[in-house]
Amino acid sequence: MFKVKEGDLDKMGLLFERHHRALYGFFVQMLRQGEQSKDLVQTVFFKMLKSRHTFTGSGPFVTWMYHIARNVLRDHYRQVKRKGLHTELADDVQQDLEGGALADERIEKKQELQALAMAMDQLNGQDRELLILCRYQELKYSEIAHLLHITEGAVKVRVFRALNQLREHYLKVSTEKNCA
Structure with a gap:
């Protein structure tokens, strides 16, 4: 740069x-x-x-x-x-499903990813952003702390709390899907 x-x-x-x-x-x-x-x-x-x-x-x-x-x-x-626009979910890329167990695995994986996405959407914007930066973008805690102007310890606490919230939302969403 x-x-x-x-x-x-x-x-x-x-x-x-x-x-x-x-x-x-x-x-x-x-x-x-x-x-x-x-x-x-x-x-x-x-x-x-x-x-x-x-x-x-x-x-x-x-x-x-x-x-x-x-x-x-x-x-x-x-x-x-x-x-006044609303964002829509990204279109899923459709793949031809092969028969048998492989198809079941793909369907199950897709359902898990949908449940995770729904759980992520239920997090507040700050927690969702924090988890994306930490887990998906793989930024270090020190980099996130610098970015958010907070201490590294505060980042660790927030990530821990956000993961707990995500876990609760995921369990709720996956339970609701299994009951439906």
Whole structure:
């Protein structure tokens, strides 16, 4: 990023190649919309380029990148709220199911993932974001602490509490699905 800051804009392509998949995963987990997530990834990289002068290197690049991503996500939520639009769940990719036990395993796995997604959706926005950053994006607690401007200990406590909430929601959702 220092090279980009100095004016070597070609290095932004390298940063894009390294980090666009992780950002896309973050947005998909938060929004459940594939196409919208692609647009937001582009927006993040545009804003990174536009605000490259603000990168100081005092923390990890990834922390700075997710700080911008969180701001882009907030802007998106404001825009959706202002327009009165509702986000839809991302379309599932349909695969031809093979017969027998493999088909049963795929169906069971899909049901578990749907239950997990429903449980994640029941978490408040801060807890969901925290778990996505920690578990899906695999950021270190220290990076999350820097990003959220809290201590590493506070991150650990919040993750622990969020996981407990997720577990409760998941058990409730999976029990309801089995009873239906």
